[in-house]
Amino acid sequence: MVRTSALTRYLGMLAAVAAMFAALLLAAPAASATTATPDASPSATSPAPGADYRDRISGVIKNEGTPLEGVKITATGNGYEGEAVTGANGSWSIGVPQQGAYEVELDESTLPDGVALAEGQENPRTVTFANTTNITTLFLLGEGIVLQEESFGSLLLERAVAGLSFGLLLALSAVGLSLIFGTTGLTNFAHGEMVTLGAILAFAFASLGMPLWVALPLAVVGGAAFGYVQDAGIWKPLRRRGTGLVPMMIVSIGLAVAVRYTVLFFFGGGTQQLPGSQSPILELGPVSIPRNTLVSLIVSLAVILVVALLLLRTRIGKATRAVADNPALAAASGIDVDRVIRLVWVIGGALAAMGGILWAYYRPGVSFNMGQQILLLIFAGVTLGGLGTVFGALVGSVLVGLFVEISTLWLEADLKYVGALVIMILVLLVRPQGLLGRRERIG
Amino acid sequence: MDFANILLGAFTEIISPTTAAYALAALGLAVHFGYTGLLNFGQAGFMAVGAYGFAIPILSFNAPLPLALLIALLASAVFAVILGIPTLRLRADYLAIVTIAAAEIIRYIVTTNSMTPVTGSANGLAAFTGSFYALNPIPAGSYSLGPVSMNERDLWIRLVAWSLVALACLLVWMLIRSPWGRVLKGIREDENAVRALGKNVYAYKMQALVIGGLLGSLAGIIFTLPRDAVQPANYGTELTFYLYTALLLGGMSTVLGPVLGSMIFWAILSVTQGLLYGAIESGYITFITTTQAGQIRYILVGVALMLLMIFRPQGILGNKKELSFA
Numbered sequence: 185m186v187r188t189s190a191l192t193r194y195l196g197m198l199a200a201v202a203a204m205f206a207a208l209l210l211a212a213p214a215a216s217a218t219t220a221t222p223d224a225s226p227s228a229t230s231p232a233p234g235a236d237y238r239d240r241i242s243g244v245i246k247n248e249g250t251p252l253e254g255v256k257i258t259a260t261g262n263g264y265e266g267e268a269v270t271g272a273n274g275s276w277s278i279g280v281p282q283q284g285a286y287e288v289e290l291d292e293s294t295l296p297d298g299v300a301l302a303e304g305q306e307n308p309r310t311v312t313f314a315n316t317t318n319i320t321t322l323f324l325l326g327e328g329i330v331l332q333e334e335s336f337g338s339l340l341l342e343r344a345v346a347g348l349s350f351g352l353l354l355a356l357s358a359v360g361l362s363l364i365f366g367t368t369g370l371t372n373f374a375h376g377e378m379v380t381l382g383a384i385l386a387f388a389f390a391s392l393g394m395p396l397w398v399a400l401p402l403a404v405v406g407g408a409a410f411g412y413v414q415d416a417g418i419w420k421p422l423r424r425r426g427t428g429l430v431p432m433m434i435v436s437i438g439l440a441v442a443v444r445y446t447v448l449f450f451f452g453g454g455t456q457q458l459p460g461s462q463s464p465i466l467e468l469g470p471v472s473i474p475r476n477t478l479v480s481l482i483v484s485l486a487v488i489l490v491v492a493l494l495l496l497r498t499r500i501g502k503a504t505r506a507v508a509d510n511p512a513l514a515a516a517s518g519i520d521v522d523r524v525i526r527l528v529w530v531i532g533g534a535l536a537a538m539g540g541i542l543w544a545y546y547r548p549g550v551s552f553n554m555g556q557q558i559l560l561l562i563f564a565g566v567t568l569g570g571l572g573t574v575f576g577a578l579v580g581s582v583l584v585g586l587f588v589e590i591s592t593l594w595l596e597a598d599l600k601y602v603g604a605l606v607i608m609i610l611v612l613l614v615r616p617q618g619l620l621g622r623r624e625r626i627g
Numbered sequence: 628m629d630f631a632n633i634l635l636g637a638f639t640e641i642i643s644p645t646t647a648a649y650a651l652a653a654l655g656l657a658v659h660f661g662y663t664g665l666l667n668f669g670q671a672g673f674m675a676v677g678a679y680g681f682a683i684p685i686l687s688f689n690a691p692l693p694l695a696l697l698i699a700l701l702a703s704a705v706f707a708v709i710l711g712i713p714t715l716r717l718r719a720d721y722l723a724i725v726t727i728a729a730a731e732i733i734r735y736i737v738t739t740n741s742m743t744p745v746t747g748s749a750n751g752l753a754a755f756t757g758s759f760y761a762l763n764p765i766p767a768g769s770y771s772l773g774p775v776s777m778n779e780r781d782l783w784i785r786l787v788a789w790s791l792v793a794l795a796c797l798l799v800w801m802l803i804r805s806p807w808g809r810v811l812k813g814i815r816e817d818e819n820a821v822r823a824l825g826k827n828v829y830a831y832k833m834q835a836l837v838i839g840g841l842l843g844s845l846a847g848i849i850f851t852l853p854r855d856a857v858q859p860a861n862y863g864t865e866l867t868f869y870l871y872t873a874l875l876l877g878g879m880s881t882v883l884g885p886v887l888g889s890m891i892f893w894a895i896l897s898v899t900q901g902l903l904y905g906a907i908e909s910g911y912i913t914f915i916t917t918t919q920a921g922q923i924r925y926i927l928v929g930v931a932l933m934l935l936m937i938f939r940p941q942g943i944l945g946n947k948k949e950l951s952f953a
Contacts, residue, residue: 306740306743310750312750371720371723371724418933422937427937429719429720430666430719430720431936431937431940433666433720433723434871434875434932434936435932435933435936435937437868437871437932438868438872438929438930438931438932438933438934438935438936439929439933440868440929441865441868441925441926441928441929441932442926442928442929442930442933443929444929445922445923445925445926445928445929446926448922449919449922449923449926556864560724560727560728560731563724563727563728564728567721567724571720571721596739596740596741598735598738598739598740598741599735599736599739599741601731601735602732602735602736605728605729605731605732606732608724608725608728609713609725609728609729610713612713612714612717612721612725613712613713616713616716616717616721
């Protein structure tokens with residue numbers, strides 16, 4: 185008897201996992217079907233230098249989506265020098281006689297006025313052929329470079345507002361992660377994939393032609409459903425079996441890898457934009473801030489307030505906190521622990537999806553590994569605040585967001601996440617339970 | 628579909644130096660996780676420290692091979708100690724988060740543009756294995772190992788890699804059956820009991836972290852040698868997860884488990900690739916591209932990791948009684 189029921193449970197579990205991937209399957213082909221970006225092909229360039237060479241270096245020069253014509257690019261190396269000028273579609277291509285390393289330089293004087301290379305764009309740069317006959321190198325342009333002199337104060341304020349917005353969107357995901365940890369003890373490495381899924385679903389619904397006000401809420405509902413299915417299909421059966429926390433953590437890693445590559449399978453490795461990803465820059469007193477960043481800040485603040493109110497004021501919120509404190513005692517006093525945990529997964533999934541959509545607008549862009557990119561920052565926020573505490577997660581995430589953005593005033597932009605991670609490790613050294621955590625949690 | 632070719636591909640993978648590197652790194656994880664119970668999710672970071680610690684001295688100041696090797700291993704030991712100080716007193720999940728964060732910090736630092744002259748940033752470093760291949764005593768020519776034929780260079784790296792794996796296995800086996808190893812297992816089972824016996828648990832954990840980390844760094848060096856290049860993108864968190872898959876496949880509290888696990892991991896990846904590509908080429912499967920076929924394999928890796936952990940956490944060679952968390 186016992187054996188059969190155990191067997192059916194496993195089968196149910198596998199079926200649920202299968203259903204989950206099937207759901208992804210249904211959602212994604214639509215996305216991939218409509219996302220073929222009409223990228224200018226290098227062959228359209230006229231007249232291509234060294235056209236008779238098989239090995240080519242090429243790229244496209246665009247400024248905020250508009251191709252730039254007449255930008256001069258040179259490639260030197262291996263005793264050869266080639267030169268190309270971008271065509272009407274912004275593309276350029278230089279044929280080279282042999283494979284090897286070449287130095288590619290963009291002639292910045294041929295760029296239109298007010299346009300410059302984006303920060304951190306190497307020029308000239310060295311490119312090396314690696315087993316392919318064509319290498320692509322992109323020179324990214326940015327508008328933020330020809331800055332009028334800004335005072336340090338307003339720069340700091342701008343970074344702080346951006347950091348607050350980033351921190352709050354991290355907090356959306358972190359609160360879910362922390363709730364899940366608090367009630368089940370699971371450190372969920374698949375949380376980054378829940379973030380990705382929110383953005384991917386929003387993109388899929390939007391490219392089906394739905395207006396944004398339908399697509400985004402639907403994506404959040406999808407995220408909630410993913411949370412529910414995950415709990416029902418994987419985590420609840422594992423809890424029933426009495427699986428330890430470390431094996432569950434490793435299972436969540438397996439899930440993360442599987443979901444990430446499933447998304448990659450259907451969505452592809454490229455980056456796509458949600459509708460409205462280009463937003464005007466608003467001037468608020470001394471601060472200029474993209475409208476999306478401001479909207480994101482307000483939305484996440486409102487949502488977090490609602491979640492906090494639910495936790496503090498409602499019966500189910502109280503029950504959730506009770507389960508987080510002591511599941512056995514909560515069960516003994518008549519709280520349906522499984523129901524609370526199911527709810528926590530649903531809310532955690534919805535919040536993560538929301539965080540994913542906002543992250544897609546903040547980056548900006550939707551890609552298969554976008555959740556993985558911020559997973560460690562979410563962890564940093566949660567650990568900083570104290571694992572398992574909801575308000576700690578909020579405070580920790582906001583601190584991480586502020587730190588990441590403000591540190592770019594001094595730190596290289598490609599090192600900005602390092603600072604936050606180092607801070608997390610240092611805090612663990614001094615105060616391992618986190619800012620708002622309790623000592624007994626650290627073992 | 629050419630099944631003989633697919634099997635040949637799998638055999639080539641089994642004896643490849645990359646598989647040896649995986650085996651070494653997974654053996655390090657067995658010391659960490661399987662024997663001591665330390666949940667190190669930063670093995671990719673140790674591999675990166677090894678690879679860069681080896682390549683940078685050679686390229687930057689023309690260090691001779693033994694010196695470069697020494698620097699790499701020293702850097703790895705220092706990395707382990709720095710990592711251990713804040714985390715070894717904490718619970719397993721904290722250690723997991725901190726080690727994965729530390730590995731990412733390493734990756735960000737070697738990728739940053741401000742360090743390009745030293746680390747080569749995203750392009751990485753290349754052409755630093757000359758002194759290693761100069762040691763090759765094997766005369767030039769074509770050699771065949773079973774059905775696989777290779778040149779003297781391939782044979783040399785395979786010989787070195789697999790001898791290292793064998794040596795490391797012997798070392799770990801001897802360590803674990805020594806009194807020192809029994810203390811490690813004791814820590815895995817019950818830290819407080821070991822502490823009650825007057826053992827300095829913290830010191831033992833630190834020693835285990837350093838030894839496993841050294842194995843990881845050696846693996847990092849072996850991993851770069853056949854490629855003659857080191858690129859930061861290779862050392863992401865996924866590498867650690869694949870190592871865990873290999874480790875759990877073979878058996879995490881065994882010496883030969885990590886080696887067997889790595890061989891099976893790469894053999895299965897190779898066979899599934901061969902089958903999928905074959906099926907696509909001969910038109911049995913029309914709805915996916917070969918790129919997507921490559922991705923399917925990694926979906927399978929993730930699912931395999933989940934299923935292994937749920938249904939056979941002790942792996943192929945392991946003993947369920949040895950699981951500290953069963």
